Amino acid sequence: MGTAILIIFGLLMFVVFLYSLSLLHLLINFRRSRKHKDTSQKWHFSHPAQFPFVTIQLPLYNEKPVVERLLRNIAEIDYPHHKLEVQVLDDSTDDSAELTAQIITELRAEGFPIQHLTRKNRMGFKAGALKAGLDAAKGEFIAIFDSDFLPKPDWLKKTVPYFKNERLGVVQTRWGHLNADYSLLTKLQAFLLDYHFILEQTGRNFGKHFINFNGTAGIWRKTCILDAGNWQGDTLTEDLDLSYRAQLKGWKFKYLKEVVTPAELPITIEAARSQQFRWNKGAAENFQKNYRKVLKEKNTTFGTRIHSFFHLLNSSFFFVVLLMGIISIPVLFLLNDPSYSGILTGMTVFILSPVIFFITYYAAYRELHKDQQLSFFRFTGLFFTFFSIAMGLSLHNSIAILEGHFGKKSEFIRTPKFNLKENLHTKIKVPVKITFQLILEIMLMLLFGFGIFSAFRIGSYSLLPFHLMMFFGFSYVVLTSLNIEVGRPPIKTPRKNWEEKFQKMAKNADDELLLDDAFEDENFN
Incomplete structure (x- = not known):
């Protein structure tokens, strides 16, 4: 029995080791990309008549706290109005639709080309809304922004020129963060997303492997969407699904790390859980739907098949x-x-896995924070905290993954938005729900507490760091699920003064790091 347990444990460690090697290869690609001069074809517009027609789609569903901020921001887009249309794809079932209609009426009166499109049902959820909008879209190119994203005025002028390449189907930009320092939870989400957008997206794109449109802050060629089979709502991550179908059709994707589109991170554990559930289940659904197609496609390289497998x-x-x-x-x-x-x-070789994770995550973190003092020590603390809490979410995410692989369907649940500017000084609470899953998480917390106790009792400390991280992670998830605050810094700045500073910086900042500096200046760290 002991041998069987160790063999199973070793096989699991081997799987993690293989995954870490794929990340190490992405790191090599990332570092090579930094020395590479971008020679992509680009249009150089000298007259408004030369601009192609663009449609901006804004899918909404009951997002009253952020809808005005979104629409006012989009109205600042610097692009010829006779070559632009904005579709507000509103599936809302609450009173937010009235506010949306009112703002749209005001913007139309000011000459801004915006229209309000509604549906009688949410068939296909976000994918269905995008598809319905596409049927009426006049644009040759389709830009998409979720309700919490705030593109800068020159966003289209920085992305559209790359479509001079007729085989380019998508331009994806990097996500920034408006509220990364709101709490420990938002810091860790930013840490993960920065890793994805700095290392993974760059590494895959430079290596000519499949990447994904991230659902927002990107722009599609309309013919690419149609050629790939249009939006489909049979997975919870319709963006990943369409991305793979398009690339299997031979369309190219362009990732722009330098173009940052700031957005709001979920600020409650329930919102973060909901988002993680959708992303993780959707990824599993897409593996079942698309990976066989990747294997059968003759034009995919061996490297692309390997990276697609791990992706x-x-x-x-x-x-x-x-x-x-x-x-x-x-x-x-x-x-x-x-x-x-x-x-x-024989299993000691797998100790390299956490070392590789540490190196690859540090490379991404360093890219954004290289000018900050003590950045290595801050990174080290974030790294172990992040992986601990990721482990604490492993039960929740495993349920999502298994549902995805075994084909259990569920509703597309939008991540709730709270509007950072309006709620920065307010503690957002949700009712505590004692679920069977939460009870299991409490039991796992106690199990790893027992592991820590046993390590000292029998004098065996090899697994102690792992058990400490698992215990801390499940403790954090349990406590925050019970509305016990963990890692929320005190807010000292007067509301009016901070909001004025936020508005100025959100409008003028060239990089979200400046927003981080604002938090540091006001004792947010």
């Missing part, structure tokens, strides 16, 4: 980590048994 399955590693955590408890009691020394010695 579509990366969320499934939460399930691997959860299994490792549970199995590591009996493994703890086998570590001092000399009869298993050979197996344990």
